[in-house]
Amino acid sequence: MRWGNAAERERRGGGDAVTDGAAGRRRRRDPGQPAASAGPGAAAAASALALGLSQQQGALAATGQNLVLGQDNTAGATTGLDVDTTAVTGEATFPLLDVGANSPSGSNQPVVKAINSGSGPGVYGYAVNYVGVFGTSSNGGGVLGSVSTGYPGVQGSNSDGGAGVQGVNTGTGHAVAGAANSGSGIYGTSTSHHGVRGSVNNAAAGVEGDNAGSGPGVFGNNTGPAATGPNPIGVKGISANGVGVYGENDGQVGQNVAGVFGTSAHNAGVQGVSTDNAGVYGYSVNNSAVFGIVSNGAPAVWGNNSGTGDGVFGTTKSGAAGVEGDNSGSGPGVLGKNTDSTAPASGPAQYGVAGISATGVGVYGENDGPTVDGVSAIYGVSTNNAAVYGTSTTSAGVWGTSADAVGVYGTVSNAAAGVEGDNAGSGCGVEGVNTGGGDGVCGTASGAGAGVRATNTGSGPALVVQGPAVFNGTISYAGLAGTVTMERFQSAVTVTNASVTPRSIVLLTLQTSPGIDGPVVPWVTAGSGSFAIHTLLPLTTPVTWGYLIVQP
Helix, strand or coil, rough: CCCCHHHHHCCCCCCEEECCCCCCEEEEEECCCCCCCCCCHHHHHHHHHHHCCHCCCCCCCCCCCCCCCCCCCCCCCCCCCCCHHHHHHCCCCCCCCCCCCEEEEEECCCCCCCCCCCCCCCCCCCCCCCCCCCCCCCEEEEEECCCCCCCCCCCCCCCCCCCCCCCCCCCCCCCCCCCCCCCCCCCCCCCCCCCCCCCCCCCCCCCCCCCCCCCCCCCCCCCCCCCCCCCCCCCCCCCCCCCCCCCCCCCCCCCCCCCCCCCCCCCCCCCCCCCCCCCCCCCCCCCCCCCCCCCCCCCCCCCCCCCCCCCCCCCCCCCCCCCCCCCCCCCCCCCCCCCCCHHHCCCCCCCCCCCCCCCCCCCCCCCCCCCCCCCCCCCCCCCCCCCCCCCCCCCCCCCCCCCCCCCCCCCCCCCCCCCCCCCCCCCCCCCCCCCCCCCCCCCCCCCCCCCCCCCCCCCCCCCCCCCCCCCCCCCCCCCCCCEEEEECCEEEEEECCCCCCCCCEEEECCCCCHHHHCCCCCEECCCCCEEEEEEECCCCEEEEEEEECCCC
């Protein structure tokens, strides 16, 4: 069947429609050919073509009657146009039903209108091997759906593995495009899978979002209940061999301008989780791979490890640092803190900052500022323990070197030592070695104290000198030297001194004139804790002796 005036038919293809009534086939005649003779089928088609033309002024059509053009019809049963094209000899002409009209420009009036006031579709299309409904347009949309309620304008349903709605574009445009004033341009929902999914087999993105304003190009929102771990997820990216989520920014350099940007009021703005690799990985050609900035007391970059590994780990193969911290204020550039309250059995088991190097320095500090007390390349503070502690199996625990000053410098304002060395073995507590022309150990005191003090609280000597000893200035033998007076008529006097042993050597010098008893020849007998001075005869005049105790 075909409606429309002759001029409209001529504009849309020319020629008259010829119906083969025997097969129910409609085909278009070439305008340059003469009209074919009409057979019995043509007569039947002419009768069908005249649907209701004789009923224009009659009653409305009921079930089983002809349709009335230009009028509402009350037929309640299904009206079918069913043609078996397999029985047609030659080429079948499609479409079987062609309705043409020329709507006024701008009216947007339909040629065919179907209304269903019930729950079924207004227009239903079904095909075995192709699309059920096909629309094409030269200057507009192929298929347009419009509603004024909360339902979709165009809805597609598929109960198999195919797409509910599919768009195909063989040119350069979009296969499916959505536009909205205040809602989503394209909205997808699924009860068990992805709401919207895109798939490609090239270098382009599976799903791309473009925003020419200030909002995000792609936005993911998950309003589900909170769960353990990073779930529910607003945006999730999965890649078998590459990056799961990739962000790129080729614009300006500044704060809050990044390839990937995350924000959160109470949790991490960006969180990464990985089973065998880095949770968050950053890469940059000319700047920091990972950069953090805050304006409060929290760290700009924070790493937490609940297992046995590092909280923050940095590695490099150049001369730069694996991890670098810069602070333009008064705080540290890098801060390491260990809050483990379990006291170690021995040694520094918990570390705030640990540095490990296979062939170089484990922890390196550098200061190029002015010389000020308390300003150093490495600075340590402790209330009850060592501020800086070093231990080594085969070398120095702490080693210091300087081009123009001391290698290791210690200062205190109390009775303790500025630098102290302890050795629980047989070696030296403090050792000084000089391979040039200077001294191995130097001690200087500007007050009443000793420049170098040697003390032994055990049984060994406090000071051992191997080689010549040079003393410039007064020598004081505290506890080992003194004077004793032998009174008149005595021939012996005893001196008590805990340093004396039977092997001690006591040197005597006469401090007063012996008078008529001179010359006096004394001798000494030493015992444990005392020694005695003897003369051959009792003295007639008191004599004072000076003594010096020497241990062989």
